[in-house]
Amino acid sequence: MSRWRLPGTLVALLFGGRTGTWTAVRLDSGERVVKTGADGAVAVVLTSRRAIGFSALLGQTDEVPVPEEEGLEAFQVSGEVASVLTRRRALGFSAQAG
Secondary structure (H helix, E strand, O other): OEEEEEOOEEEEEEEEOOOOEEEEEEEOOOOOEEEEEEEOOEEEEEEOOEEEEEEOOOOEEEEEEOOHHHOEEEEEEEOOEEEEEEOOOEEEEEOOOO
């Protein structure tokens, strides 16, 4: 997982080893990366506006809006599963299911 800054833009680049493809996720103006994690076949980018999960097995991303006021309580990425815990809810991302 890499972050690249292009003129006026921030992009998260994710590579799916099984599919051999790169996936780019453009971040919105004013959106900032809060935390990132990757292990095994899953990666997560938590921003000030959303959680972006990536499955290297499927080569796809899934996004869930996460307003900054929810506050991050815990963040873990291990093997094929990632979890994000806020004050309001728990989010899970799976490499097998997306």
